[in-house]
Amino acid sequence: MDYVYAPGRNHLFVPGPVNIPEPVIRAMNRNNEDYRSPAIPALTKTLLEDVKKIFKTTTGVPFLIPTTGTGAWESALTNTLSPGDRIVSFLIGQFSLLWIDQQQRLNFDVDVVESEWGQGANLDVLESKLASDTSHTIKAICIVHNETATGVTNNLAKVRQLLDDYQHPALFLVDGVSSICALDFRMDEWGIDVALTGSQKALSLPTGMGIVCASPKALEASKTAKSVRVFFDWKDYLKFYQMGTYWPYTPSIQLLYGLRAALDLIFEEGLENVIIRHKRLGKATRLAVEAWGLKNCTQKEEWVSDTVTAVVVPPDIDSAEIVRIAWKRYNMNLGLGLNKVAGKVFRIGHLGNLNELQLLGCLAGVEMILKDVGYPVKLGSGVGAASAYLQNNIPLIPSRI
Amino acid sequence: MDYVYAPGRNHLFVPGPVNIPEPVIRAMNRNNEDYRSPAIPALTKTLLEDVKKIFKTTTGVPFLIPTTGTGAWESALTNTLSPGDRIVSFLIGQFSLLWIDQQQRLNFDVDVVESEWGQGANLDVLESKLASDTSHTIKAICIVHNETATGVTNNLAKVRQLLDDYQHPALFLVDGVSSICALDFRMDEWGIDVALTGSQKALSLPTGMGIVCASPKALEASKTAKSVRVFFDWKDYLKFYQMGTYWPYTPSIQLLYGLRAALDLIFEEGLENVIIRHKRLGKATRLAVEAWGLKNCTQKEEWVSDTVTAVVVPPDIDSAEIVRIAWKRYNMNLGLGLNKVAGKVFRIGHLGNLNELQLLGCLAGVEMILKDVGYPVKLGSGVGAASAYLQNNIPLIPSRI
Amino acid sequence: MDYVYAPGRNHLFVPGPVNIPEPVIRAMNRNNEDYRSPAIPALTKTLLEDVKKIFKTTTGVPFLIPTTGTGAWESALTNTLSPGDRIVSFLIGQFSLLWIDQQQRLNFDVDVVESEWGQGANLDVLESKLASDTSHTIKAICIVHNETATGVTNNLAKVRQLLDDYQHPALFLVDGVSSICALDFRMDEWGIDVALTGSQKALSLPTGMGIVCASPKALEASKTAKSVRVFFDWKDYLKFYQMGTYWPYTPSIQLLYGLRAALDLIFEEGLENVIIRHKRLGKATRLAVEAWGLKNCTQKEEWVSDTVTAVVVPPDIDSAEIVRIAWKRYNMNLGLGLNKVAGKVFRIGHLGNLNELQLLGCLAGVEMILKDVGYPVKLGSGVGAASAYLQNNIPLIPSRI
Amino acid sequence: MDYVYAPGRNHLFVPGPVNIPEPVIRAMNRNNEDYRSPAIPALTKTLLEDVKKIFKTTTGVPFLIPTTGTGAWESALTNTLSPGDRIVSFLIGQFSLLWIDQQQRLNFDVDVVESEWGQGANLDVLESKLASDTSHTIKAICIVHNETATGVTNNLAKVRQLLDDYQHPALFLVDGVSSICALDFRMDEWGIDVALTGSQKALSLPTGMGIVCASPKALEASKTAKSVRVFFDWKDYLKFYQMGTYWPYTPSIQLLYGLRAALDLIFEEGLENVIIRHKRLGKATRLAVEAWGLKNCTQKEEWVSDTVTAVVVPPDIDSAEIVRIAWKRYNMNLGLGLNKVAGKVFRIGHLGNLNELQLLGCLAGVEMILKDVGYPVKLGSGVGAASAYLQNNIPLIPSRI
Numbered sequence A, B, C, D: 001m002d003y004v005y006a007p008g009r010n011h012l013f014v015p016g017p018v019n020i021p022e023p024v025i026r027a028m029n030r031n032n033e034d035y036r037s038p039a040i041p042a043l044t045k046t047l048l049e050d051v052k053k054i055f056k057t058t059t060g061v062p063f064l065i066p067t068t069g070t071g072a073w074e075s076a077l078t079n080t081l082s083p084g085d086r087i088v089s090f091l092i093g094q095f096s097l098l099w100i101d102q103q104q105r106l107n108f109d110v111d112v113v114e115s116e117w118g119q120g121a122n123l124d125v126l127e128s129k130l131a132s133d134t135s136h137t138i139k140a141i142c143i144v145h146n147e148t149a150t151g152v153t154n155n156l157a158k159v160r161q162l163l164d165d166y167q168h169p170a171l172f173l174v175d176g177v178s179s180i181c182a183l184d185f186r187m188d189e190w191g192i193d194v195a196l197t198g199s200q201k202a203l204s205l206p207t208g209m210g211i212v213c214a215s216p217k218a219l220e221a222s223k224t225a226k227s228v229r230v231f232f233d234w235k236d237y238l239k240f241y242q243m244g245t246y247w248p249y250t251p252s253i254q255l256l257y258g259l260r261a262a263l264d265l266i267f268e269e270g271l272e273n274v275i276i277r278h279k280r281l282g283k284a285t286r287l288a289v290e291a292w293g294l295k296n297c298t299q300k301e302e303w304v305s306d307t308v309t310a311v312v313v314p315p316d317i318d319s320a321e322i323v324r325i326a327w328k329r330y331n332m333n334l335g336l337g338l339n340k341v342a343g344k345v346f347r348i349g350h351l352g353n354l355n356e357l358q359l360l361g362c363l364a365g366v367e368m369i370l371k372d373v374g375y376p377v378k379l380g381s382g383v384g385a386a387s388a389y390l391q392n393n394i395p396l397i398p399s400r401i
Helices: A022-028 A040-055 A067-080 A094-105 A122-133 A156-166 A216-222 A234-243 A253-268 A271-291 A321-329 A354-374 A381-391 B023-026 B039-055 B071-082 B094-105 B124-134 B156-165 B218-221 B234-241 B252-270 B273-291 B319-330 B356-372 B381-391 C022-027 C039-055 C069-079 C094-104 C123-132 C154-163 C216-222 C234-243 C253-269 C271-291 C319-330 C356-370 C381-391 D022-028 D038-055 D069-080 D096-107 D123-132 D156-165 D216-222 D234-243 D253-269 D269-293 D319-330 D356-372 D382-390
Strands: A012-015 A063-064 A086-091 A111-116 A138-144 A170-173 A193-200 A210-214 A308-312 A330-332 A345-349 B011-013 B061-065 B088-090 B108-115 B136-143 B171-176 B196-200 B210-214 B308-312 B332-336 B345-349 C011-013 C061-065 C087-093 C109-114 C138-144 C172-173 C194-198 C211-214 C308-314 C332-334 C345-349 D011-013 D061-065 D088-090 D109-114 D136-145 D171-175 D195-199 D210-214 D308-312 D332-334 D343-350
Touching: A012 A022, A012 A345, A012 A354, A012 C022, A022 A253, A040 A063, A040 A210, A063 A234, A067 A094, A067 A170, A067 A193, A067 A216, A086 A094, A094 A138, A094 A170, A094 C271, A111 A122, A111 C172, A122 A138, A122 A156, A138 A156, A156 A170, A170 A216, A193 A381, A193 C123, A210 A216, A216 A234, A216 C069, A253 A271, A271 A308, A271 A354, A271 A381, A271 C011, A308 D332, A321 A330, A321 A345, A330 A345, A330 A354, A330 B023, A345 A354, A354 A381, A354 D356, A354 D382, A381 B345, A381 D234, A381 D382, B011 B345, B011 B356, B023 D022, B039 B061, B039 B210, B039 B252, B061 B071, B061 B234, B071 B094, B071 B171, B071 B196, B071 B210, B071 B218, B088 B094, B094 B136, B094 B171, B094 D038, B124 B136, B124 B156, B136 B156, B156 B171, B171 B218, B171 D123, B196 B381, B210 B218, B210 D088, B218 B234, B218 B345, B252 B273, B273 B308, B273 B356, B273 B381, B319 B332, B319 B345, B319 B356, B319 C211, B332 B345, B332 B356, B345 B356, B345 D382, B356 B381, B356 C356, B356 C381, B356 D011, B381 C356, B381 C381, C011 C345, C011 C356, C022 C253, C039 C211, C039 C253, C061 C069, C061 C234, C069 C094, C069 C172, C069 C194, C069 C211, C069 C216, C087 C094, C087 C123, C094 C109, C094 C138, C094 C172, C109 C123, C123 C138, C123 C154, C138 C154, C154 C172, C154 C194, C172 C216, C211 C216, C216 C234, C234 D096, C271 C308, C271 C356, C271 C381, C319 C332, C319 C345, C319 C356, C332 C345, C332 C356, C345 C356, C356 C381, D011 D356, D022 D253, D038 D061, D038 D210, D038 D253, D061 D069, D061 D234, D069 D096, D069 D195, D069 D210, D069 D216, D088 D096, D088 D123, D096 D136, D096 D171, D123 D136, D123 D156, D156 D171, D171 D216, D234 D319, D269 D356, D269 D382, D319 D332, D319 D343, D319 D356, D332 D343, D332 D356, D343 D356, D356 D382
Parallel strands: A012 A330, A086 A111, A086 A138, A138 A170, A170 A193, B011 B332, B088 B108, B088 B136, B136 B171, B171 B196, C011 C332, C087 C109, C087 C138, C138 C172, C172 C194, D011 D332, D088 D109, D088 D136, D136 D171, D171 D195
Antiparallel strands: A063 A210, A193 A210, A308 A345, B061 B210, B196 B210, B308 B345, C061 C211, C194 C211, C308 C345, D061 D210, D195 D210, D308 D343
């Protein structure tokens, strides 16, 4: 498409889809294959085994579904719940809003716990609901680990703690779309029943694979859940798992090889190192925002996100203009403010296969754009603040020591 | 995956996924992009316009859904029908069987018209049902255009004729998974209400995009259809179409560019030429089967399929062994016999981006395998019969005249 | 380039450039890298070590030169010889002719031993020359292992035998462009002093790397050879070999990674298996030619080539027309007859990463073209003859057993 | 090669090989083709026509040689000169040194005009030589337009002026390896007789194509030049140009399609815009160096290079350590100081397909490394200085207005 060519690399800083590493692009650069030949089940077997590691589960069963995050949500809900089931769901931004919309359209009885955008899930309200729900009418707690619209990370360990405190049997369903493979995520330890992500987020693949992981308790629930489902039905997958052919319908051969390459890269770097890298880039971004004299949309330190930062612009600036200029003048993509925060925030995604100098290039660009729109930023100030943090004790790349 | 490497090109003759043309592989060899930047809507707009041409519709509205054919089925059904709706569905092979299974699980009242595998849909039964259904309890007719398991092509024009003859308002839903872009298909002329295909079939792309096209009547039906749906809901697409951003959730950037390239190739060759090419390859394959003294699973000439040929093996031969040898010895993939015809037929897919010499190489391979399993074939006989037909008046490649 | 698009795979049956395996295309699908970073020398080291295996040498020193076969010839000659040096060179076809032309333009005293095109090098003449050259005026014997224009393989072991019989110290320079990695080639055992090939031949890479391997004797000769050379000078390479940085000027990063992948595939299949595969495909091709009632340009069985077959057409047929039709109607590329055999032969290249069914598809195509040009071939006859040989005891693909 | 993997994009800031744009990588992602089929000559014809535009010549004849810059040098010299010919050559850094070394080894009588590294060619000396050479013993002037080792751009217009002033008929041979397609270059206007570049420089392709362009006067000289040459002989090319098949030996199919894509991108951006972009990035880099309190190796403003900046480090710092840290810690490649300036300078390449934010990311990295090695830089200072210049009146990307 000629009308969008611009010289140099595109600077992709939306919180997904993110940059695909070259080895993954290479792995996917291939013709189709017959998914019923011996090669694809053999490959799939390694993927199902290894993908559990990124969820930190040993007992969960993963499903690699040809869909997006929205489909993964639907898979999580319809396989474990029946129409009319009461679920507690937290509305803290655009993506939790969309999930709740889905929950309602799927005919669950959604008990929405709303917070101001920029705040995390209100777990005090959850606690009171659990406390009063002695008859266990709440069938599931639905929560996004990281709200991509506001850059807010919720405290999943705390949710589990509350469920345990009240010995509540509700299923614990987690949207890990912008967290898994980037933030600290512990499916087994936190007793999560269904966790899910999408391929185009921290896994740094193209869009097209929804990855859902179900605990034994969730699998048990799926046997009696009455929500209508076919395409998203785990049962069909489980049947083919047993047969050793794995696929109830045609998978994307390219995404399977891509996932293999993506996992290999993550394991080579080390999952813990990947998480540390995200912490460092998140912190650096926030230091730059601070240096610019701007506010983070995230209202408290406990909620800051290491995968996306929503930056609040002064009232006289339209954040959408910042996103427009980024694309037009600097070949950079930033995230728009969505819904309630439209025009008020722009978002810097810093997840996936990304390194220090890429981020600093982005921050340098943001500074120039801020100046372009009339905000009196000191050029170099954010980059300086971020790089001061990064330079001081940067971890070595293990493979290059 | 080292353990499957074999020298030379893989000979992919399953009826999907099929070979991807090199220009399409190239078009997809790319990093992710922000689907909210101006480039992707501009690209999508051309795709939605041009994809209608392969359906031969001007009034239909297409949806490019990140899913497989199974998901496309679900989209077609849930958007147009309500639980309990009576539908007439034809069971003639494994794929119609699976669609019927889905229809039943989605709680429709499925009136199954079964034929022996190898026969086409029994339209006499349809006629009698339509004739007696004066109160219009039948809400939809569901039919696969081409049953991929048996190589049977149904007569869609005849279905429309019957509906018209009886002035029956039932929706006409067609699975064109292994027909669209390969067989003669006329959505508008035949009054089809929902037609669908998958990217990995005649479009010759990777798996991952279900393409569904809805007539105005189908769109109207979707406003009142009560089937529960979210991910597959056309409403969300239509909302974003109106906004000009097109995507309710993240599409695969790679598949969009791939579809652009695939359509460009089809239009360059000419859709009618593509269909003629499939006719020629289908005919050549059947002549080879005849020369080998074997039977086509398709029982009558009127049903023969130009995209897949199911070859019946003699009773003392296990067709699965033929498929195994193809892979092990000749780096070729043939289709297994499925379900009722397991062990009894093997399938040669001849759809998608394929040419004469590729097919003849396949046929030469099948001959050797037949000999490998003890069938007394004369080597060269099938190839000779097929090439006699092909050589006599082969159409020139337009671009090379 | 739209005007050449044709559906399906291109059938590439020229004797180079040949089909590149998908894993090699993938390995080369990459951005540039700094060749002075630690990664490239580390990679190069493995290449220099492993490339010796395809020459079957342990004492030779390989050079990976950014050039073509023509440049590799020049490198071989100018590094080992001085202007005026007498060399014996065999003219048996177009490529030996071109090499001799180069030898003459480089001011050597070329003693040309000519044979009829279709015959091998006349080693009787060589013997008499060696016998009479008691004063060792002959400084080098230059011979193509496989003459690509006529499909003639020379007997290198015999050349060595003669040199040994007469205790002649002449350097033994071999063009292995269409033999190495496909035919039996033994640099050390046959006492070859310089052997060379090009990346686009049996190694199945893109064009652009001339691979030259020098024996210790050749390296010694290079110290005193007076031919003017800079770009092709081995001395510069040897200097950088010692420094461990390997490259006197910028290599193609892509070809280095491609060579790594190509060698990996060859070793996975097994070099001996690769050679057997070429034998089988060569034999099958010749059986087809015989079945068509046509003559092989190669006049005696002892010279037949397992990498290319030059087929003699009847006098009333123009072989160039066969090549033209192959491209225009069947998306196939055959080799033209060159120079003395222009119009009289067409060539089928069967070297590199190729398998049985690809070849049979080609043969089926040739049959149709023969018919197209009016030659009374029985369609299926050549394919039948070839596949009868191939089917009877086809070797299993090791990785698929 | 696992041991070099590092997360995120590699930051490639050596002055070649440079980043390849994605569309060019895509164009090259292909199988081999027969270069004798109609498609390749048709493609080549467009390349030969269009490549002249980047030299700004209408009368020159280009040669696309499968070689590197070193081979292109050799082609320029051997086709136009005879052994013993007197040539004036300017030694101002490592690459002019290497060219002079080649000139001497090719047996020319090289009249070396040396300058301190960091200075441009001494044209005063040239003038005096021309003034005194009334008998025209000087056959050629050889000069690098941009000395890549020191970041010095010579004044070619001035050289032409001097030749004209003294009506001297010497050939004017220019190494444009790190200038053509990036700096202002005017072959016809400046009366350049041979200009050359390499594919991996500003054209942003892989290594492997030496592009040489000869004026009519140079072509005339080639008819009588007595330097021995075969592989590099223009005569063979010209013969095939006349035949319309273009190639005396096998070209890299991939590089031909790559060059087509590279030229298309350059023309889409506009060659003048490309040059302006390099000016801007060069200026921004120099402003950063100044802000860090460091010296540019280039001693005078008139010589500053817009494609590479050689930064002089303080005496107590080893510049090689900076390059090492860049690779180890930041996944960045900077250029080493070579030969006389080894350890004293490091080089930032800012040529080819590159944009503002990529450069700013690099500069941010350099700042951190300077701090790593103990140099008291203020973090953000260089980035701030560079971005102040860039932000103030950044040109819009034409395709995105």
